Amino acid sequence: xxxxxxxxxxxxxxxxxxxxxxxxxxxxxxxxxxxxxxxxxxxxxxxxxxxxxxxxxxxxxxxxxxxxxxxxxxxxxxxxxxx
Amino acid sequence: xxxxxxxxxxxxxxxxxxxxxxxxxxxxxxxxxxxxxxxxxxxxxxxxxxxxxxxxxxxxxxxxxxxxxxxxxxxxxxxxxxxxxxxxxxxxxxxxxxxxxxxxxxxxxxxxxxxxxxxxxxxxxxxxxxxxxxxxxxxxxxxxxxxxxxxxxxxxxxxxxxxxxxxxxxxxxxxxxxxxxxxxxxxxxxxxxxxxxxxxxxxxxxxxxxxxxxxxxxxxxxxxxxxxxxxxxx
Numbered sequence: 001x002x003x004x005x006x007x008x009x010x011x012x013x014x015x016x017x018x019x020x021x022x023x024x025x026x027x028x029x030x031x032x033x034x035x036x037x038x039x040x041x042x043x044x045x046x047x048x049x050x051x052x053x054x055x056x057x058x059x060x061x062x063x064x065x066x067x068x069x070x071x072x073x074x075x076x077x078x079x080x081x082x083x
Numbered sequence: 084x085x086x087x088x089x090x091x092x093x094x095x096x097x098x099x100x101x102x103x104x105x106x107x108x109x110x111x112x113x114x115x116x117x118x119x120x121x122x123x124x125x126x127x128x129x130x131x132x133x134x135x136x137x138x139x140x141x142x143x144x145x146x147x148x149x150x151x152x153x154x155x156x157x158x159x160x161x162x163x164x165x166x167x168x169x170x171x172x173x174x175x176x177x178x179x180x181x182x183x184x185x186x187x188x189x190x191x192x193x194x195x196x197x198x199x200x201x202x203x204x205x206x207x208x209x210x211x212x213x214x215x216x217x218x219x220x221x222x223x224x225x226x227x228x229x230x231x232x233x234x235x236x237x238x239x240x241x242x243x244x245x246x247x248x249x250x251x252x253x254x255x256x257x258x259x260x261x262x263x264x265x266x267x268x269x270x271x272x273x274x275x276x277x278x279x280x281x282x283x284x285x286x287x288x289x290x291x292x293x294x295x296x297x298x299x300x301x302x303x304x305x306x307x308x309x310x311x312x313x314x315x316x317x
Contacts, residue, residue, distance in 0.1 A: 023116035024277050071279045075112070081190030082112070082282060083105035083200055
């Protein structure tokens with residue numbers, strides 16, 4: 001595996017989403033529900049693929065988030081575009 | 084009176100620029116996700132103090148520079164150059180201030196040197212204590228100097244034209260006006276606005292901010308031309 005390649009870990013994604021949802025002030029219970037559904041959706045999508053790019057992953061996470069929480073999806077999509 | 088008007092107008096233009104506001108928003112976003120609210124509040128307070136102090140110090144430095152090089156009274160040629168710079172800046176702000184591109188429709192990325200914006204972005208994400216937040220505030224004022232230097236220099240010279248008792252007051256007034264949007268943001272977050280709502284507002288009004296800042300730069304150029312060049316030359 002080259003330096004640029006990393007292994008996807010659903011816990012990392014869940015932790016990132018947890019941080020984002022805390023910053024939006026979402027109730028912990030409903031945030032956990034959303035995170036669980038999103039990580040499951042992403043893992044399902046990943047089952048058919050061996051190699052993906054970071055932007056593929058971000059696109060799918062954002063699509064999954066859109067289904068459950070529009071604010072969380074918005075901030076996830078635009079987190080690097082504030083300044 | 085026109086000198087005080089120029090100082091206040093310059094401060095308003097400084098307040099319209101977006102780097103400190105964006106950085107504070109990013110700081111809020113990352114801090115609320117990691118720390119308790121009290122810590123976030125204190126980080127925001129330190130950041131705003133940093134911006135206030137750097138504005139104050141830069142303006143005071145420009146007062147000194149103006150005094151040292153021009154004896155406190157700018158010649159007509161210097162005013163003409165400043166008017167030219169302000170007019171050029173109005174165009175630059177209007178055309179380039181917010182980064183353009185395919186992905187920038189929903190973003191408020193600024194047209195700053197990439198290294199500066201990346202550094203500010205990364206610092207805002209890992210800022211953990213008050214001194215770091217304070218330093219970040221100082222840094223963001225520096226980051227926007229390409230756009231604000233002319234404003235600082237002009238205001239510094241104008242402050243020297245005020246009577247001695249008003250000079251410190253004008254310095255404080257400039258610094259206070261230029262941090263007003265940050266105070267408003269702090270108040271909004273305290274009243275329950277989320278980072279998403281604020282960012283959506285910024286994206287929604289991006290064109291308006293750009294237009295307003297551009298027009299203000301141009302108006303300031305016109306103001307200086309009318310009150311300092313035409314009136315001073317007569």
